[in-house]
Amino acid sequence: MATKSFTVEVGGKSLSCVVCGHERFWERRTLMNTKGASFLGFDWANTEATNYVCDNCGYVHWFLATP
Numbered sequence: 001m002a003t004k005s006f007t008v009e010v011g012g013k014s015l016s017c018v019v020c021g022h023e024r025f026w027e028r029r030t031l032m033n034t035k036g037a038s039f040l041g042f043d044w045a046n047t048e049a050t051n052y053v054c055d056n057c058g059y060v061h062w063f064l065a066t067p
């Protein structure tokens with residue numbers, strides 16, 4: 001993948017992937033206003049989420065605000 005990955009710090013600690021322990025991620029923004037989310041009762045869902053995608057295994061870590 002040609003995407004640049006970087007380390008992420010959350011709450012003063014460097015984020016590591018919960019699946020594989022890798023410490024480099026790439027960032028993606030997702031607008032959480034889908035009908036599916038509303039249907040599931042996520043009333044807070046009309047907001048933007050920050051995703052950090054593990055550069056190694058692809059697991060997506062979700063944050064409701066930029067940490």
Ligand SMILES: [Zn+2]
Pocket residue numbers: 017018019020021022054055056057058059
């Ligand atoms: Zn991973």
